[in-house]
Amino acid sequence: MSRALPSLTALKVFEVAGRLRSFSKAAAEMNITQGAVSRQIRALEDELRVRLFVRLTRQVQLSPAGEKYLAEVQAAFRTLEQATAKVREQRTRSILTISVLPSVGSFWLMPRLARFSQRHPEIETRVISSIEPVNLHGGEVDVAIRVGALPGRRYDVDVPRVDLTMMVDWRGVLAEELAPDTLVPVFSPSLTDDPRAVSEPAVIQQLPLIHTTSRPHAWPDWMRACGLAPTNAPRTLEYGHFFMSMEAARQREGVAIVPDILLSGSASQGLVAATGCKVRSAGEYYLLSLNERCNERAISTFRDWAQQEMTKHAPGRAADGLPAPSS
Structure with a gap:
């Protein structure tokens, strides 16, 4: 059964940008261009049909929907990290x-x-x-x-x-x-x-x-x-x-x-x-x-x-x- 999930890359870009509250800082952390960050965020917003960021003149802010979504995405990434660590531990144990x-x-x-x-x-x-x-x-x-x-x-x-x-x-x-x-x-x-x-x-x-x-x-x-x-x-x-x-x-x-x-x-x-x-x-x-x-x-x-x-x-x-x- 197919799952209606957004791109994992787009979710990761959103998590970094939301955590740093900056597209430019996210680009620097992920070693990609600021334009690539903007495109991934826009594609995610289009897929979800909701605005995740409020674009201001020199900064971006999370929208109310973006704040809630960021918390859920971060929790999901933590779950994935824990599961991955367990698999690696079993492999080496x-x-x-x-x-x-x-x-x-x-x-x-x-x-x-x-x-x-x-x-x-x-x-x-x-x-x-x-x-x-x-x-x-x-x-x-x-x-x-x-x-x-x-x-x-x-x-x-x-x-x-x-x-x-x-x-x-x-x-x-x-x-x-x-x-x-x-x-x-x-x-x-x-x-x-x-x-x-x-x-x-x-x-x-x-x-x-x-x-x-x-x-x-x-x-x-x-x-x-x-x-x-x-x-x-x-x-x-x-x-x-x-x-x-x-x-x-x-x-x-x-x-x-x-x-x-x-x-x-x-x-x-x-x-x-x-x-x-x-x-x-x-x-x-x-x-x-x-x-x-x-x-x-x-x-x-x-x-x-x-x-x-x-x-x-x-x-x-x-x-x-x-x-x-x-x-």
Whole structure:
């Protein structure tokens, strides 16, 4: 359907002339002749069948109709400018979809992500929480943070296993190490009358142990690495994710064993870490992306930021930020 609209050029000339209250000044601002301004205004008046300006000897004034029309035209131009700015912003704005392990997302990524967004407003982040192997070839995820062992990488048989698969398909995947996976026991200081005693693996083994479903071998493997015989006690305390196990530890249900990457900031409140009982596992935390996309601005920007954040809050020292058993 055709619209009965005047020429956009004529409207722009009218807006400038009306705002400046001068044909000559309008000509100077628009870099055209004063005659061209006069012709555009006359053509607009003829089309509208109304006089927009009152021509005086040495100046022009807006007519009452011109005053009202100018306000409407300026409002319309503002709307067009705002719409254009939004389109340009959408064109330059990137959407980055990040797949992250639930507890790492809750305790490491999300408390920091607002700072990333403030620093890089041109990148919109979308976070997917999952422990499932990630498929970067499907187009639904741009980068992922996972924990595990790279294909072909070997570890000592005595170190704790990581019972998670990182990738569906490793072809063309760039894996950049963020941090080692180090397990540390954590507990509420009111769990025992003598928190100092809970710095010895043999003492920890005798306390109620909180297990995490996603890492079923964490406690038995930790005990083996500490030279202890794994206990055969039934798992009466078991939770689906580390953040659940940590909350159970806060509630004095027992001792949880968690990766020290999670132990920073508010995540550690109400917990004491047995920092002398940390054991590195057979895996690391990796930032995963496709080689063919690794230099895309949003991906490379997030990669650099994540590596810097991990360096500032190095997991090897994160658990040391928790209170140690008091002497």
